[in-house]
Amino acid sequence: MDAFIILVKLLCAHLCSDFIFQTDNINDCKRKSGIIGMYYQLFHSAIHALVAYLFVADWACWLIPAVIFATHFFVDLIKCKCNENSLRTFLIDQLCHIIVIAVLWGALFGKGVELSCFESIYSVKVWSIAMAYILMLKPSSILLSLFLDKWTPASQNTQSLPNAGQWIGYIERTLILTFVLIGSIEGVGFLLAAKSVFRFGELNKANEIRTTEYVLIGTLASFTIAILTGLVLNHLIS
Incomplete structure (x- = not known):
């Protein structure tokens, strides 16, 4: 084996x-x-x-x-x-x-x-890609949560859907990793632009600048994890 x-x-x-x-x-x-x-x-x-x-x-x-x-x-x-x-x-x-x-x-x-x-690169590639996608889920979510803990605003939005932010992060990082692996970097830019448009109203109404900064740090950190994982994986299996 x-x-x-x-x-x-x-x-x-x-x-x-x-x-x-x-x-x-x-x-x-x-x-x-x-x-x-x-x-x-x-x-x-x-x-x-x-x-x-x-x-x-x-x-x-x-x-x-x-x-x-x-x-x-x-x-x-x-x-x-x-x-x-x-x-x-x-x-x-x-x-x-x-x-x-x-x-x-x-x-x-x-x-x-x-x-x-x-020589059996196909099998190695399958397992490596599977591991990368697993990393985009809960491991990255926990890492980001611990990283952002010191900046978390004291007041949280109680009207938010249960675990909505967590699942948004899962889907977001999965899509970014997919775009990087298939060589469609423009898809990452489109995703970032789309997320910015959807969150513009929320950030525009923020009472404090720290809310905007908190969301921006979280978004960029999430994108960074997914992009770097994709680039490293592409290098290893190429």
């Missing part, structure tokens, strides 16, 4: 388990003390182990789910004990998980990496 594809599959499994299969209820219950918190920690780690095992599909290799389960449980347990929901904690937590995956992959499959591993 292509060693490089295994690495991409492990990373994709991590993203799915941490940001798609982990519901808000699981995330909240993990932080509770006592038996309940421990149960959800074990349950979440088991999901990671199972998804990694299924994605890699090397049924004889039980070391992968075992290591993923144990290390994820340990790292998340420390994170929950710190009880700090910040950008720094989020980045350190994700970095620890990625390092574990890289070390595990290197120990098991790193010696088999050769130039010939890129």
Whole structure:
């Protein structure tokens, strides 16, 4: 089996388990003390182990789910004990998980990496693109939320639709990534212009300039994440 594809599959499994299969209820219950918190920690780690095992599909290799389960449980347990929901904690937590995956992959499959591993570029491309689109969803949403936290206005619009902003961001970044991957950069400009037109009335009526600046920072940060991801991905799979 292509060693490089295994690495991409492990990373994709991590993203799915941490940001798609982990519901808000699981995330909240993990932080509770006592038996309940421990149960959800074990349950979440088991999901990671199972998804990694299924994605890699090397049924004889039980070391992968075992290591993923144990290390994820340990790292998340420390994170929950710190009880700090910040950008720094989020980045350190994700970095620890990625390092574990890289070390595990290197120990098991790193010696088999050769130039010939890129001959099956189609499979690598599919998994890499899938991972990029997953990044455009909840991972980017959490990253932006933590980044904008210090600028969040004290008063929020209570008339807004539930989770509307979150889904707008999902769709926005997905479209931008698609435009970049297909080489249609003008589509990104069109999307930015369309969003500006739709939000002009809201921003024009803002009582304070900080509301306009907050929306502008969030929009540009969201666009930057999607564009850079697309450019890096295009470079890697070209």
